[in-house]
Amino acid sequence: GAGVSQSPSxxxxxxxxxxxxxxxxxxxxxxxxWYRQSLGQGLEFLIYFQxxxxxxxxxxxxDRFSAERTGGSVSTLTIQxxxxxxxxxxxxxxxxxxRLETQYFGPGTRLLVL
Amino acid sequence: AQSVSQHNHHVILSEAxxxxxxxxxxxxxxxxxxxxxxxxxxxxxxxxxxFSGDPLVKGIKGFEAEFIKSKFSFNLRKPSVQWxxxxxxFCAVNAGNSGGYQKVTFGTGTKLQVIP
Numbered sequence: 288g289a290g291v292s293q294s295p296s297x298x299x300x301x302x303x304x305x306x307x308x309x310x311x312x313x314x315x316x317x318x319x320x321w322y323r324q325s326l327g328q329g330l331e332f333l334i335y336f337q338x339x340x341x342x343x344x345x346x347x348x349x350d351r352f353s354a355e356r357t358g359g360s361v362s363t364l365t366i367q368x369x370x371x372x373x374x375x376x377x378x379x380x381x382x383x384x385x386r387l388e389t390q391y392f393g394p395g396t397r398l399l400v401l
Numbered sequence: 402a403q404s405v406s407q408h409n410h411h412v413i414l415s416e417a418x419x420x421x422x423x424x425x426x427x428x429x430x431x432x433x434x435x436x437x438x439x440x441x442x443x444x445x446x447x448x449x450x451x452f453s454g455d456p457l458v459k460g461i462k463g464f465e466a467e468f469i470k471s472k473f474s475f476n477l478r479k480p481s482v483q484w485x486x487x488x489x490x491f492c493a494v495n496a497g498n499s500g501g502y503q504k505v506t507f508g509t510g511t512k513l514q515v516i517p
Contacts, residue, residue, distance in 0.1 A: 290444075320505070329509030330445075330491055343504055378445065389435070390505060392445040 291393035312381030325375040403428040407508035424492030
C-alpha cells in the first residue's frame with residue numbers, strides 16, 4: 288500500500304503569488320492533518336479534517352491560508368498572496384479511525400517564497 | 402486545551418552515552434502519548450506510543466518511554482545512543498476521549514546530535 292504522498296516536493300514562488308499544495312492520504316484514512324515545519328519552530332499544527340465533520344482550522348496563521356478536502360480523500364492547502372515568512376516545509380499526515388491515532392506523514396512540500 | 406512541552410531543544414551526546422528527552426503535557430484527562438522521530442532527509446515516523454496498561458513502553462531501535470501520570474510526563478530514554486540516532490524527536494499528545502476523533506498536539510521537537 289502506498290503511503291501519504293504530497294506534491295509538489297519543492298515549490299519556489301514570488302511574493303504575492305498564490306500556491307496550492309496537494310496531499311493524497313493513505314486510502315481509507317479518515318483523518319488528515321496539515322502541519323508547517325519552519326527552521327527553529329518545530330511542528331506547527333495548521334488544520335485537521337476528520338470524516339465529514341467540520342474541520343478544525345484553529346492553527347491557520349491568517350486568512351490567506353485555506354484548505355479543503357474533497358470526497359474525504361485528497362486535500363489541498365492554498366496560500367494566497369504568499370509572504371516570505373510562509374517559507375517552510377508543509378507536511379501532511381493521515382490516520383485511521385481510532386483512539387491511537389498514529390499518524391503517517393508524507394514527505395512534505397518545501398516552499399520558498401522569494 | 403492540551404499542550405506539550407519539550408524543554409530540550411538541542412542535545413549533543415557522544416556515542417554510548419545514555420539519553421533522556423523530556424516531555425511534559427498539560428491535560429487533565431485520559432491521554433494517548435506518542436514519540437515521533439525524523440531522521441535527516443526522511444519522513445516523520447512513529448517511534449513508540451502509550452495508550453493504556455504498562456506505563457513503560459518499548460519502541461523501535463531500543464527506545465523506551467515512561468508515562469508518569471502524576472508528573473504529566475512521557476520522557477524518552479535510550480541506555481546507549483548510536484550515531485544513527487541523530488535525528489529530531491517530537492513528543493505528541495492526543496486526548497483520549499471516547500470516539501477517538503481528537504487532534505494530536507505536537508511539541509516543538511528536540512534535535513539530537515550524536516558524535517561518533
